[in-house]
Amino acid sequence: MKGKLTTASGAPLDGDQNSITASGYALLQDVHLTEKLSHFNRERIPERVVHAKGTGAHGYFEVTNDLSKYTRAAFLSEVGKKTDIFVRFSIVNTERGGPDADRDPRGFSVKFYTEEGNYDIVANNTPVFFIRDAIKFPDFIHSQKRNPKSNLHDYDMYWDFLSLTPESIHQVTILFTDRGTPKNYRHMDGFGTNTFMWYNEKNEYVWIKYTFKSDQGNETLTADEATVLKGKESDHATIDLFKAIDEGNYPTWTVYVQIMTPEQAEDYQFDPFDATKVWYHEDFPLIPLGKIVLNRNPENYFDEVEQSAFAPSNMVPGIGASPDPLLQARMFAYTDTQRYRLGPNFQQLPINSPKGLNVYQRDALMSLGIVGSEPNYYPNSVPDSPAPDPSYAPPAPRINDEAKRHQKPVEDIDFVQPRALYNRVLSDEDKDHLIANIAGHLGGAREDLQYRQTALFYKVDEDYGTRVAESLALDVNKVIELAMASDEERKKITMKM
Numbered sequence: 337m338k339g340k341l342t343t344a345s346g347a348p349l350d351g352d353q354n355s356i357t358a359s360g361y362a363l364l365q366d367v368h369l370t371e372k373l374s375h376f377n378r379e380r381i382p383e384r385v386v387h388a389k390g391t392g393a394h395g396y397f398e399v400t401n402d403l404s405k406y407t408r409a410a411f412l413s414e415v416g417k418k419t420d421i422f423v424r425f426s427i428v429n430t431e432r433g434g435p436d437a438d439r440d441p442r443g444f445s446v447k448f449y450t451e452e453g454n455y456d457i458v459a460n461n462t463p464v465f466f467i468r469d470a471i472k473f474p475d476f477i478h479s480q481k482r483n484p485k486s487n488l489h490d491y492d493m494y495w496d497f498l499s500l501t502p503e504s505i506h507q508v509t510i511l512f513t514d515r516g517t518p519k520n521y522r523h524m525d526g527f528g529t530n531t532f533m534w535y536n537e538k539n540e541y542v543w544i545k546y547t548f549k550s551d552q553g554n555e556t557l558t559a560d561e562a563t564v565l566k567g568k569e570s571d572h573a574t575i576d577l578f579k580a581i582d583e584g585n586y587p588t589w590t591v592y593v594q595i596m597t598p599e600q601a602e603d604y605q606f607d608p609f610d611a612t613k614v615w616y617h618e619d620f621p622l623i624p625l626g627k628i629v630l631n632r633n634p635e636n637y638f639d640e641v642e643q644s645a646f647a648p649s650n651m652v653p654g655i656g657a658s659p660d661p662l663l664q665a666r667m668f669a670y671t672d673t674q675r676y677r678l679g680p681n682f683q684q685l686p687i688n689s690p691k692g693l694n695v696y697q698r699d700a701l702m703s704l705g706i707v708g709s710e711p712n713y714y715p716n717s718v719p720d721s722p723a724p725d726p727s728y729a730p731p732a733p734r735i736n737d738e739a740k741r742h743q744k745p746v747e748d749i750d751f752v753q754p755r756a757l758y759n760r761v762l763s764d765e766d767k768d769h770l771i772a773n774i775a776g777h778l779g780g781a782r783e784d785l786q787y788r789q790t791a792l793f794y795k796v797d798e799d800y801g802t803r804v805a806e807s808l809a810l811d812v813n814k815v816i817e818l819a820m821a822s823d824e825e826r827k828k829i830t831m832k833m
C-alpha cells in the first residue's frame with residue numbers, strides 16, 4: 337500500500353495522530369476519528385461454531401494417476417493436470433485464541449478452484465466420526481464446549497454425552513491415543529470420512545472415500561509434550577506451517593481414494609455409509625490419485641483464512657453425495673452457517689469465488705458486483721443468457737424405503753473396528769498412552785460417568801476396559817456388570833450410583 341493516507345471515502349487526510357479537539361473536547365466533525373473507532377468496533381465477525389481456530393495456505397493439486405474411468409470431474413481428467421487450491425487447517429472445539437496442542441480432532445479443508453466450479457473436501461485428521469446421525473451434532477458439540485453456567489470446560493458434560501452415545505467409541509479411542517494431539521499440521525494425515533459418489537460420462541457410479549497422507553510423515557505429541565507446548569508456544573502448529581512455507585519448505589500430501597462398487601456396498605460386512613466405520617484397506621486398497629502442494633502463505637489472514645467458506649455441498653460434475661446421513665446434513669449445515677457468519681453473498685468474496693459464476697441470484701447485503709445485472713430471471717429470451725445443461729444430470733440411484741425416523745441402535749458390530757484398532761494396530765506404547773490419556777481426562781468426571789464410559793471400553797476389549805478401570809481405581813467387577821447390561825439398563829444403574 338503506497339501513497340497518501342485517506343478517509344474511507346478516499347479524501348486525503350491531514351493527520352492521524354491527534355484528534356480534532358478544543359480545550360480537550362473532541363469534536364464530532366472529526367470524521368476520521370469517528371470512522372476509525374466505528375470500523376474498529378465492527379472488526380470481529382462470529383467465529384465458526386466449530387473449527388474456530390485455524391490457519392491456511394494456497395497451493396495446487398496435481399493428478400498423478402488417471403482415474404477418469406470412474407469420474408467425469410474435469411480437474412481429474414488427466415495425469416499432470418494442476419488445479420489451484422486453498423487449504424485451511426483447524427482445531428475443532430478450541431476457540432479462536434486457544435492453544436494448537438489441545439486434544440481434539442483437526443480439520444483439513446481443501447478448496448479446488450476447478451474449471452467447473454469449486455470443489456471442497458472438508459476433511460478431518462481422523463477417518464471416523466463420533467456420531468452417524470447429524471441430529472445429534474448440536475448436542476455433541478454443546479457437551480464438548482463450555483458449560484453454559486460456568487463457562488468452563490466440563491468433564492461431566494463431555495463424558496455424560498459420550499457414554500450415552502456408544503457409537504462414538506471408535507472415534508473416542510482414536511482421539512485418546514496420541515493421534516488426538518498431532519505434532520503440527522504438516523505432519524498430519526487427512527480423511528474425507530464420509531462416503532461420496534463418483535460417476536463417469538456414462539453415469540456409471542462408484543462409492544469412494546478420500547485419504548491424504550502427509551509426505552512429511554504422520555507424527556504425534558505425547559500428552560506431556562502437548563502440555564509443555566500449550567504453555568511455551570500455544571500457536572505452535574500455526575507458526576510451523578507459516579514458517580515452513582515462508583522458507584520455501586513446501587509441505588505436500590499424497591491423495592488416495594478407496595473405491596467400492598454399488599454391488600460390493602450391498603454385501604460389505606460394515607455399513608459403508610456409516611461415518612463411525614472405516615473401509616478396511618485389505619478390502620478396499622488405497623489407490624493413488626494426486627498430490628497436494630502448499631506453496632504460498634496468505635497475504636491477509638482475515639480475507640483469506642477467516643472468510644474462507646468450505647462446504648461438503650460444493651461439488652462438481654462427476655462427484656456427488658451418498659446415502660450417508662451425516663453427509664446429507666452436512667450438505668445443508670455449512671452454507672447455512674456461512675450465510676450467518678459471512679453474509680448472504682459470501683460466495684462472491686475473492687477467496688470463495690468460483691471461476692465462471694453464472695447465477696440469477698441477485699442483490700442482498702454486500703453484493704460485490706460480479707454476478708452481472710440483467711436478466712435476473714429465468715427462463716428469459718435474452719440471447720446467450722445462462723441456461724442449465726441436462727447433460728450434467730448425475731446418476732439417479734433408485735430408493736425404496738419408508739420415510740420415518742429409522743432407529744440405528746448400537747450393536748456388537750459397532751465394537752468390531754475399535755477392537756481391531758486396539759488389538760491389531762496400537763503398539764504396547766500406544767496402549768500405555770491411551771490408558772493414561774483417558775484416565776487423565778475421564779478421571780475429572782463424576783464416578784458414575786467413569787463407570788458408564790469404562791464399561792464401553794470393556795465392551796471393546798477386556799484388557800482395554802480393565803486397564804482403564806484399574807487406572808481410575810474403579811471396581812472391575814462392577815465395570816463388567818455394566819458392560820454386560822443393555823444401554824438402557826446401564827444408564828439406569830449408573831444414574832442411581
Ligand code: HEM
Nearest residue numbers: 384387424443444445458459460465470473528529669673
Ligand atoms: C453432523 C455432522 C457435522 C455437522 C453438522 C458439521 C457442521 C459444521 C459447521 C456448521 C462448521 C462451521 C463452518 C463454517 O463456519 O464455515 C463446520 C466446520 C468444519 N467441519 Fe464439520 N460438521 C459435521 C461433521 C464433520 C465431519 C464428519 C468432518 C470431517 C470429516 C467435518 C469437518 C469440518 C471442518 C474441517 C470444518 C472447518 C472448515 C473450515 O476450515 O472452515 N465436520 N462443521
